[in-house]
Amino acid sequence: MWKNILIGCALLWVHSATAAGPDAAEIIRRAMDHYRGQSSYAQMTMIIHRPDWERRMRMRAWTEGDKQTLVRVIEPKKDAGSGTLTVDGNMWTYTPSINRVIKVPSSMMSQNWMGSDFSNKDISKDTALIDQYDHTLLEQRERDGHRVYVIQCVPHEDAPVVWGREVLQIRDDWVLLRQEFWDQDNVLVKTLRALEVGQLSGRAVATVLRMGREDAPGEWTEVRTTQVDFDLDLPANLFTLSSLRNPRQ
Amino acid sequence: MRRVVPVLAILAWRNLWRNYRRTLIMLLAIGLGVWAMIFMAAVMRGMTDEMVRNGLHTLPGEVQIHQRDYRRDPSVVNSMAPPSGALLQALQQPPVVAWAARVRVPAVLASERGSRGVTLLGVDPQAEAPLGSLPQELVAGRFLSGADDRGLVLGASLARRLETGLGKRVVIMSQDPHNNVADRGARVVGIYRARLSGTEERFLYAGRSVVQDMLGMGGAVSEVAASAGDYRHVAAWYPRIAAAAGADLEVVSWTELDPFLDTMLGVQDGFSLVFMVVIFLALSFGLINTLVMAVFERIREIGLMQALGMRPRLILAQILLESLFLLVLGLAAGNLLALLSIVPLESGIDISGVALGMEMMGMGNTLYPVLALRDMLMSTGVVVTLGLLASLLPAWRAARLDPVRALNTT
Structure with missing residues (x-):
């Protein structure tokens, strides 16, 4: 009961605060547009870390709009050429060694992506955070000369989201600093942290992002972005199954 | 002598x-x-x-009607229109005492801490109750109130494995007829106990219209189950249902469904x-x-x-x-x-x-x-x-x- 009252108070307070401040949904929208632009191309390294081993993969990623993403692995050699295409919430993977494009069935959407700590759903449903949650601005704080917005996102009743709530920290230059995934018993399950923020192509970008589960501190996945270009003219046939299978870039 | x-x-x-x-x-x-x-x-x-x-309890209804290919591939593609015309008439006559149309598709249930494959049953509780196909024992919460109840009822063992519970939200994922991901969040409104924990982990109950909406299958159903009371005498009446169902549907009795x-x-x-x-x-x-x-x-x-x-x-x-x-x-x-x-x-x-x-x-x-x-x-x-x-x-x-x-x- 006291929890409800607390949330009630928080909401009330937030409401009075938001009257003056920016709209929470708007901040998220901005942050999302900021890190992927209208279209983008990025080179990154994904590091999957476990207590007894570590694995690095270099990859290239293209995005256009909210709903189209193509990721292709370039290193290590063993995995080179395999890729993932998401269009409008559907997801396909291509593995050169078996020369097959496979549509990821719904049953596998909650499985991890390429062995990392990201789930297929994390990869394919970016914009769900905007459409399927209620957003409230919890707090604005100052850090390193920036204003940081702390936003709580509570999924709609029917939203296909297992979390009780997600808490985002977004800097005033629209860099996502932290995304916390809380379960419905108010226990923090996993966190996405921006460990480093740098300037790439004239924009502030989280160059090192780390996703880790709270109950397994030795296990995490890091994405290090080394190069990113925004608002490019991408060929129209980039986000198609044939381009997933036959890289032309 | x-x-x-x-x-x-x-x-x-x-x-x-x-x-x-x-x-x-x-x-x-x-x-x-x-x-x-x-x-x-x-x-x-x-x-x-x-x-x-x-x-028979996990396979309720001594006679089941499916689309011809459903038993080979129990997916949403192989669904059938709800009974109408001669079939509906046959189902409403004695000796059939109860019948129900349900959606039955493979799905995945996910919580914050795990996911498991299940069989999603979209049911109309009012029609299923006389068939005796609903869980007999609820350990918490309530059963679905109707075909448009937006909640979920799952087995105690499944709830334990997914570390979820009454009142929590979980996500059901399945596929629509065009192979697109169909998913929605739903709140657990009831937890049932079955005699076998295998049953508890396998069957997940949701309102039929809600499932139909989620899967985008309109009014179609996966199976129709009918019962005449006594499972031993099914051979006497099911050929009549088969005749009424026509050639596009497959009508089988429990003896064929579970020859074992x-x-x-x-x-x-x-x-x-x-x-x-x-x-x-x-x-x-x-x-x-x-x-x-x-x-x-x-x-x-x-x-x-x-x-x-x-x-x-x-x-x-x-x-x-x-x-x-x-x-x-x-x-x-x-x-x-x-x-x-x-x-x-x-x-x-x-x-x-x-x-x-x-x-x-x-x-x-x-x-x-x-x-x-x-x-x-x-x-x-x-x-x-x-x-x-x-x-x-x-x-x-x-x-x-x-x-x-x-x-x-x-």
């Missing part, structure tokens, strides 16, 4: 008690054997009944008979030995009777009567023992120590032995028939004794 039989009976009876210690041991052996036969049969009957009951259950029912009697015969074979050695000894001890006596004019046929009859008395007394003792030991156990034997193994066979952790009259009659039949057959040999030898030689044996 009419005066002969009582005399023979008296002779046989008295002979039986001449060596009462041996007779009592034999009686004990027969009694225990008969008890073992009936007890085994009762336990086996209990097991089969339980398996059939559990099987049907076979189990069929072989149960056969198994019992084999058990009884095996037990009796062991017993028969004791029986023959007893009779052979009894004849051997009385060679001079038998020779005297023959010398006095008793026909070999009557001697044969006397020995067989003696054996029959022994068997009947043993049967009475065995049946009584079985009755006394099974009736108190009919409320269930706790076998939770081996429950995991039993569950693979589709059984719960309590075994309910069933004492059936036919098992008692069958054991009596087996013992009397085979017993008399076994006694024929010593009796035959006694009847064929040469009186002169017999009298001269020392």
